[in-house]
Amino acid sequence: MAAANALSLLSRGDLDCVSRFYPYSGLKATARLKGNTMTFRASDGFKAASQDALTGLALNLFCKILRRSDGGFEPYIKAYEEFSKSASAARLHNTIRSVEGKKKPLEPKGTHYDLNAIVGKVAGEYWQVFDGVEIPHPTWSEFKGRLTLAFHDGAFGRITVSALFDSPRVPQFVLEYLAYHEMLHAKHDVKYARGKSMRRTVHTHAFKLDEKKFAKYEEANGWISRNLRYLR
Structure with missing residues (x-):
């Protein structure tokens, strides 16, 4: 109709x-x-x-x-x-x-990094941040995408990290930061504005405050900005 x-x-x-x-x-x-x-x-x-x-x-x-x-x-x-x-x-x-949806099998173990170990380390070190949060399951992406570095999928309770970062050139703290950032999406809900704008805020004020609790926040972002284009 x-x-x-x-x-x-x-x-x-x-x-x-x-x-x-x-x-x-x-x-x-x-x-x-x-x-x-x-x-x-x-x-x-x-x-x-x-x-x-x-x-x-x-x-x-x-x-x-x-x-x-x-x-x-x-x-x-x-x-x-x-x-x-x-x-x-x-x-x-x-x-x-x-x-x-079709749930793809998890592939957390890469050539150089095991994402299960990365996520486990982050969850342990920042247990106060993630207390009571159901930690998502990590997996590497199928392709080496550089537009989306990592993302959280709430439907399947998983985080996917670009295979571009499964490299000996990438410091472990960079992967820990990517995992930490995506794990925060499992903690913080998306905020929907009322009224005409209907704006959808993914990175809320509370999210950003938690994100800056990552010990090497500035260092990780700086490394990504300087080196992303060189990763293959």
């Missing part, structure tokens, strides 16, 4: 509409125009969204396909954005991913 309503608002009632919920991993939606038929799929998680939010989601996708501006549909677009950027949607996204 929401997809058909979106086409009607775009004055494209001439198009046939096929829409359904689909067991995607996470909160995800797709749209495709083939011939005279617009196909719209949204993950099961969107069943929790209002009709206005679903209409806004469909409008967002259809406008891109039809090369139309989404101006004039602000109430629907806003309803979709409020849903997608809400804390409850983030929790829902993680829940769906943990159930539907």
Whole structure:
């Protein structure tokens, strides 16, 4: 109904509409125009969204396909954005991913560094910081990415570190800092602003205060800034 309503608002009632919920991993939606038929799929998680939010989601996708501006549909677009950027949607996204997603096997032991040992050392040295926190499981990334150095995946309770850092050139304290930073994401929730901005703050004030408790915070960041481009 929401997809058909979106086409009607775009004055494209001439198009046939096929829409359904689909067991995607996470909160995800797709749209495709083939011939005279617009196909719209949204993950099961969107069943929790209002009709206005679903209409806004469909409008967002259809406008891109039809090369139309989404101006004039602000109430629907806003309803979709409020849903997608809400804390409850983030929790829902993680829940769906943990159930539907494919969990890759952990690969913590690298050629030069064992991430289990790194995380264990950090958790022990900074036990006061991580008291009561469920420590994520570490793994090396499949590729040597330099845009994302490390990331925390709350759905699977793991942290992934770029394989770029599995090198004898990298001091151990740098890996300890990367692990420490990502472990903090398991402790600190993302903050969602109220009102029009709906801003999502990952590194909150409390997060930054904890981050600076890492003994070699400045040294680690300085090393990364100076040496990242030379790692292969």
